[in-house]
Amino acid sequence: MTDNNKLSQVSITFFGAGSMAEAILRGLVEVKLTEPSKITVVNRQNAERLRGLSEAYGVVPAIEDNQKLDALKNADVILLGMKPKDAASAIASLRPLLRPEQLIISVIAGLSIATMHQLLDRPQPVVRTMPNTSSTIGLGATGISFSETVSETQRALSLAIFDAVGMSVVVDEPLIEAVNGVSGSGPAYIYFMMEAMIDAGVQLGLSREAATALTAQTVRGAGEMVKLTGEDPSELRRKVTSPNGTTFAALELMRQFGFQEGMNKAILRCAERAREMGEAIRAEASASEPRQ
Ligand SMILES: NC(=O)C1=CN([C@@H]2O[C@H](COP(=O)(O)OP(=O)(O)OC[C@H]3O[C@@H](n4cnc5c(N)ncnc54)[C@H](O)[C@@H]3O)[C@@H](O)[C@H]2O)C=CC1
Numbered sequence: 001m002t003d004n005n006k007l008s009q010v011s012i013t014f015f016g017a018g019s020m021a022e023a024i025l026r027g028l029v030e031v032k033l034t035e036p037s038k039i040t041v042v043n044r045q046n047a048e049r050l051r052g053l054s055e056a057y058g059v060v061p062a063i064e065d066n067q068k069l070d071a072l073k074n075a076d077v078i079l080l081g082m083k084p085k086d087a088a089s090a091i092a093s094l095r096p097l098l099r100p101e102q103l104i105i106s107v108i109a110g111l112s113i114a115t116m117h118q119l120l121d122r123p124q125p126v127v128r129t130m131p132n133t134s135s136t137i138g139l140g141a142t143g144i145s146f147s148e149t150v151s152e153t154q155r156a157l158s159l160a161i162f163d164a165v166g167m168s169v170v171v172d173e174p175l176i177e178a179v180n181g182v183s184g185s186g187p188a189y190i191y192f193m194m195e196a197m198i199d200a201g202v203q204l205g206l207s208r209e210a211a212t213a214l215t216a217q218t219v220r221g222a223g224e225m226v227k228l229t230g231e232d233p234s235e236l237r238r239k240v241t242s243p244n245g246t247t248f249a250a251l252e253l254m255r256q257f258g259f260q261e262g263m264n265k266a267i268l269r270c271a272e273r274a275r276e277m278g279e280a281i282r283a284e285a286s287a288s289e290p291r292q
Pocket residue numbers: 015016017018019020021042043044045046049081082083084086089090107108109130131132133184185
């Protein structure tokens with residue numbers, strides 16, 4: 001990697017160019033911290049997808065096999081963006097290509113640093129992250145942890161990438177599953193709640209358009225209230241809830257239907273599922289190791 005590690009000068013290859021990769025690269029391009037010509041996208045097969053990303057954001061598609069190899073060999077940073085089930089074979093395929101100083105950033109749920117090192121057969125600098133799709137609009141929330149081999153410069157670079165598309169929190173690696181439970185999968189919980197709010201609004205007679213606009217602004221406003229006032233959400237909730245009023249009546253029903261317990265169990269299960277998926281990749285890595 002170059003000495004002068006400004007994000008704009010760093011070449012990044014997205015190895016696996018699906019939804020999460022698009023969220024990050026779109027964010028990076030739109031905040032203008034990275035030249036699109038410094039970003040290359042690689043997929044296993046889907047060339048049409050790569051051409052689409054190139055047309056939309058100006059990034060470079062690597063379609064032929066030699067273009068893919070060059071993109072992976074020459075990048076300062078390789079961002080692993082494939083599904084967990086495809087990770088073991090994809091990472092093992094990097095083994096003969098990598099230079100020791102190339103930085104690997106993974107967004108793959110459950111995949112541990114130790115398994116990445118096992119698959120690469122060397123202690124490559126590896127950053128394990130858990131971002132979310134709100135990176136698309138610069139409002140992502142990402143948990144980040146580093147292997148011991150990541151240099152100070154590479155740490156700063158990784159933080160710059162994720163801070164460019166939102167905010168990031170550095171955590172010890174075992175806590176990445178907790179980040180997965182809270183914010184990695186979190187947008188889906190909020191969308192699920194919003195779907196229910198919109199449907200109820202429509203049931204009560206609002207147009208779907210009005211119900212959607214009111215719901216989106218309510219979620220946005222509530223999030224900003226927590227961030228900008230610094231008040232605890234429970235305190236902010238109390239301020240909405242007049243004694244024996246309308247909110248009180250609604251929250252009573254939510255309690256009866258086990259809302260808090262349901263959310264709690266769901267988030268714990270999400271983190272547990274990440275660990276299960278990570279264990280499946282580790283087992284695949286061990287099974288495919290050459291016998292001594
Ligand atoms: N979607 C989300 O909200 C989040 C996803 N993640 C993680 O991001 C990763 C990707 O998820 P999505 O973007 O949703 O999946 P996706 O299915 O949209 O994208 C995966 C991409 O990887 C490509 N791919 C598969 N095998 C490959 C290989 N051997 N070489 C090169 N490319 C290959 C596929 O063609 C596809 O374009 C997953 O591991 C997931 O755990 C992490 C945080 C949030």
